[in-house]
Amino acid sequence: MRICLYGSSSPDLEQIYYDKAYELGVLMAERGHGMVFGGGEQGLMGACVRGLESAGGKAIGVAPRFFDLPGILHQECEEFIFTDTMHERKQIMEGIADAFVIVPGGVGTYEEFFEAFTLKQLGQMNKPIGLLNTGGYFEPLRDLLVRSADNNFMKRECLGLCGFFDSCEELLDYIETVHDEPMDVKKLKQVK
Numbered sequence: 042m043r044i045c046l047y048g049s050s051s052p053d054l055e056q057i058y059y060d061k062a063y064e065l066g067v068l069m070a071e072r073g074h075g076m077v078f079g080g081g082e083q084g085l086m087g088a089c090v091r092g093l094e095s096a097g098g099k100a101i102g103v104a105p106r107f108f109d110l111p112g113i114l115h116q117e118c119e120e121f122i123f124t125d126t127m128h129e130r131k132q133i134m135e136g137i138a139d140a141f142v143i144v145p146g147g148v149g150t151y152e153e154f155f156e157a158f159t160l161k162q163l164g165q166m167n168k169p170i171g172l173l174n175t176g177g178y179f180e181p182l183r184d185l186l187v188r189s190a191d192n193n194f195m196k197r198e199c200l201g202l203c204g205f206f207d208s209c210e211e212l213l214d215y216i217e218t219v220h221d222e223p224m225d226v227k228k229l230k231q232v233k
Contacts, residue, residue, distance in 0.1 A: 043075045043101075044216065045138030047153040049146035050084035059088040061175040062144050065209045066092025072213055075119075077138050079130065080104035082115045085144045090115050101137065103130050131156065140169040140216045145178040154203075161202045162195070169219045170203035171212045179205055 048062065066089040069076060076093050078086050080102030090100050094117060102118040105127055114121070124130045131153060143154045160166040172179045183205050190197045204219070206212035 042073075042139045042217070043077055043137060044069060045134050045141045045157075046076055046078040046086065046089055046144065047141065047146065047150050047157075048078075048085035048089065048144035049150060050079070050081040050086055051147070052083045054084070054145075055176075058085055058145055058175055058178075061173065061209065062086075062088035063092035065089055065142070065144065065173060065212070066094075066098065067096045068209050068213055069093055070096035070098025072217070074098065074213075076100040077134050078102060079134070080108065080114045080118065080121060082113060085146065087115060089144065090118070103133050105130055135160070135166065138168065141171070142212065142216065143170070143172045143179075145173070145175055151182075158203060162199050164225065169216045171215050172203060172205045173209065173212050174205045174207050 049058070062085040066076070069089075070093045075098060076090065078090060078100060081087055081104075093100055099119040100115075102115055102121045104114055104121075104123065105125060106123045108114055109123065122133055124133060135157065141154075141157045143150060154170070154172070157166065157168075157170055161168070161170060172182070174180070186195075186200055189195045190200055204212070204215045206215060
């Protein structure tokens with residue numbers, strides 16, 4: 042399985058986040074998975090790809106050409122795909138991935154998560170989405186989704202379109218075994 046990783050590129054995080062991302066990369070490789078990611082050398086992307094490669098795994102980096110600067114992109118990827126735009130980057134990553142794993146990140150990571158979540162909600166994609174909840178990082182996001190459902194801004198069924206996990210093992214178990222039925226847009230929008 043090729044897992045798309047979305048996560049921070051920041052070099053200024055607490056060590057627990059890097060350690061968990063590295064552990065995730067090792068476990069992905071040990072379970073026979075490859076990775077597609079934004080190509081970052083630093084941050085949680087870099088930690089995860091280094092863990093993956095340390096255990097013999099292969100990664101595909103995808104980044105816009107304007108990121109091709111010293112120290113920005115991971116140079117040891119099995120393959121690197123350059124794009125013109127961030128939008129094209131995301132489309133390629135979504136297209137070649139079999140599943141999505143989100144590790145802690147900022148606004149770019151949220152945007153990537155919400156696009157995958159929305160595509161799944163609209164039945165345009167039916168790939169597993171799991172979030173690694175390191176140190177409870179994604180608790181506010183989970184609360185926001187529940188509040189959205191509680192207040193009828195989205196259907197309660199949508200809460201099951203992704204999973205939140207504290208351990209790398211549980212997250213990968215979920216990614217490997219979840220086989221959701223595609224969402225029915227007519228049912229979602231209550232169209233007869």
